[in-house]
Amino acid sequence: MPTESVTGSSRPVRQTCAAVLELLLPHRRATDTAVPADVDDFPEQLRQLAEFVEAGDRIVFTLPGFPCKSPSPAKVLGHLPDEGERLSLTFLEDLCRAVGEVYEPGARMEICSDGHVFGDLIRVPDPHIDAYSDELAALIRREGLTRLSVFDLRDVLGDLPYDEKRARVHDEYAPTVEELRAEVRRDEHTLALYRGITRFLTEDTVDFTGTRSALQRECRRRAYGVIQRSRAWGDLIAEHHPRTVRLSIHPQPRGAAKFGIRLLDATDAWTTPWHSTVLHRADGSWQLMRRADAEQQGTLVLRDGRPSHFEES
16 A cells, blocks of 8 residues: 555555544444454455545545334334434444544545335335435434435436336346355355345244245345345445445455444344334443333333434333
């Protein structure tokens, strides 16, 4: 990596990129946490950061996620963003602000909301996804989170019917099921992703009338579809945002093209605000958990007349 000075700073490029990456490391979402990670474990992220730092440009992070709320009432409070999203967005804003303290041009975060990409597979109605994404953007405005913005399928394909949008994205960008099956067999990380998505789909299916084994077979099939669409969305994002530091809400191994980011504390590395609710503990900390579990430990709190989170009893 080049070592010449950053424009307007005496700090070398390599040192600046390492300083930015050190801000991300405490929030890394991963399953290989037994051995502490350091900046040298992430050459791809250092390379991505260097493209901005060498030019003296503002860093752009892209984060696919914030799709919609889970359809399971045992997990979430409803179909609109709640305190979990508010806290997560505030965290991302604060992270971008912290980058500005070690790199003067600062950073911004493009949240690439992907609910419409696979809404049919996760069985969430498109109007619910629209309402979630619109409220997410409104929340960003209300909270004054000026370093965040939302990008979704409507920004790419406008007012086309959503089934047509999904078909276009799938046909142009998605890998084949056969390619994914082969990858699942040979790659431990892809296998973990496949199993994690299958588990979420199984937990989130609330109206299945068949046997448990039939549900699991259907969810395994749908999991491949979700991964196909997620890969397609990632390629589409790369096409529209060719120069970014790529983040992920899924656990990522060291050396991966994306850096896994943890938004809030949770006991499970796969838990996100849209698959859970949040419990405000008596010690002031916040923890993501299933609604059914939070109800056992706390009292429901409303914000602006809507269910928001639970306060520990």
